[in-house]
Every structure is written in structure tokens, then in C-alpha cells.
Amino acid sequence: MLFPVNISTVKIMTPMINFYYPMVTGMSNFLLQQKINCKIFNFTKKFILDLKYLDMPTYITGSYEIKTNERGVLSFILSGLGDFKGAHPVNSVKSLNLNIETGKVYKFNELFKKDSDYIKIISMIGEREFKKQYTDLLNYEKYKGVKPNQDYFLCGSNLMIYFQQYELGPRPLGFPYFSVPSYEIENIIDEKSILGIVNPAIP
Template sequence: MTSKFPVVIRTLSYCTQNINFYYPAVYIPNNSYVQGLINFTIYENMLRLSKNLMVPDIPTYVTGSYELKNNQKGVLTLSLIGFAEFGGAHPMTMIKSLNFDLSTGKDIPFYELFKPNSNYIAILSEMVLEELKKQDIMLFEDYPGVKPNQDYYIADKALVIYFQLYEIAPYVVGFPYAVIPIYSIMDLVQEGGLLDKVVR
């Protein structure tokens, strides 16, 4: 049985000539397999995020950090934040959130949060759009809605759906996001899944 208590988090650093990234590692003394799987996933995503921020033929310096969003009830959620500087050009930031089931060590994709055939894409796309309109956010005309592999994280019994820079809005808007209380979408939620766990 997975402990509902927080896991221990350590901060490690990855440093090269062009990258200085502080990232987390978990310590789970009673389950080395899950510990290893989570730490490998975090490390691989940190490297991928850093690589995605590098621009060929332009001197790029990447700094990175992380934010812990949820660490209870068998669910660990964190966001890796990478920031790239290119000299005189606009700096660029990317956020990659990881949402782990501590019973398996698996990073759970967005589509696995919901029941099959629940029409979650259409329902959540409309909920997110309504929330963004309340924030008076200037969106591109072709708002695509949410995707099966949508960026998200879990915090304070809420599902936070967010979009990358330039994905649905101009750079000046930053990272558009919508906070959806989990209790408001329980009819969509997969029983025993991450969202179900954090509200039990």
C-alpha cells in the first residue's frame, strides 16, 4: 500500500557550460524501484526541457528550477521550469509538469485522468475557455481547446490546466491557465486515478 504521507525531496544540480538546472530527486527507502523510476523520469525530462530551449547557432544559456505542487495522498506533482537567454532576443521559458502515482512511479498523462468515453475533451475545453475569458486574457482566434496530452498539474484539490508561451496567446500573456476544482468534474474522473486519490 502506498503511503499517503509526503515523500522526501532532495535538490540536485545539472551544470554544463550552457546549462545550470536545479531539479528534484525523491527518496523512498521502502521502494527503490519506484524511487528509481521517478528519478529517471525527472532527470530525462530535465534534459529534454533544456535541449528544447537551446537554439542552434545562437549562444543560449539555460537556467532551471522546479516547484513542488502536490506531495500527499500517494500523488507527487512538480513542475520543471526552464529559462533560456539568447542575448538581445526575447528570453524564453518552458514549463514541464510531472504528475506521479507513487504506487507505480508512473508519470500520468492527461487522458488517463478521466473515464473512457466521458467526453472530457469537449467539456474541459469549454470550462477552460470560460475561465480564461473571466481572466480577460487575449487569446489567438483559433483556440484549440485541451488535448489528450495537455499540460497540467494538481494542486490544492484542483486540476490546473495550462498552456505554453505562444500556444494560445501572445508572449505578453505568459502562461495562460485555468483552475478547475476536482469536485466539480467528479463525473469525468477515473476511479482510483490521480484526481480521485487527492480528494479522498
């Protein structure tokens, strides 16, 4: 599948929730489409629940942004805010990365060849890129590299790594991220993974 999949917007509207998320439509395989949309809905539902602050009434708003929709790969992020009338609302960003032809959701560690030293390689790239982008605020003592379950999304053929608010520094830092050039990691990419699919030149 080289063409983008059709995306429709679904709105969750309750007295305390105003949230938009994507839904796949128009697939010839309706059962597969249902499977994919079920995963998207469950992912969105968990994301919304995580924005709720303890047991306090929390007004939750959010939306999505498609990052990749090509070659049978769909990668998108959800951005949300949970306002409980405190000093600082809860902010979060999460991503879902799917193979549309199989319905499989790919975790970060599944993008790479088994036994490859992907943690060390990408962590070093992250340290280099952070020093280029962030001269202030980012706490390098907190940066311990990437993890097997690292947050990521695909932007075209590029691998984007990001961290949650407060994870590497104070609130004004936002959600720090860095891009991993595909040519630097082509030897460790699993060609059958979604990262391999969007990089068809990978040997």
C-alpha cells in the first residue's frame, strides 16, 4: 500500500471532555479496519484517563496530528491538557505507530534488528542533537539515553524521539525531542518494521 489511508476525525464530547482523535476509513478489508480503529480508540481512551488529575474534577481537551501516512504506515500523536483548576494543568503527548496492512502497533524496540546495540547508538545521537538544539533549560544529568519503550513517532522516513514534560527539565522546556538521521542507523533498522518500510532503500 503506497497510498495514504483515509482518515476521519472523531470527537468525544462530554461535560468534562472535548477531544478529537483519528479513525481509519474506506479500507477494503473491513475487519482489519475495525481492528485498527479499536486499537486507536483504546489508545485514545487510556490517554484521556491519564490526563485526569487524581480524583479531582478535570476538564480534558485534546487533538491529534498525523505525522506519517504513506507506504502502509500510519504514525500520529495525541496532544492533551487536563485542567483541574490548579497552578499547572497536566500536559501530555503520546504517539501511536501502526502498520496499516497488518494492524500491528510497533514499540520502539521492534524497529531494530535483534542483538543490535540500538540503545547505545541512538542515545549517543540524542546527546549530540540535544547539545545542538538546547543550550538552556535541558538538564543533561537527567538524560540517561533512550529506553526500549521510548516515545517516538515517524515523520516521513525520519525517526523522531521525544520526552515528556518535566522528564529532562523544567516546565518551560516543554517536550524535548531530537531527530535520528536514517542514514546513521540503516545498519540496525529491521527492514520488516515500519521504520524499514518507510525507508525502502534500507538493505
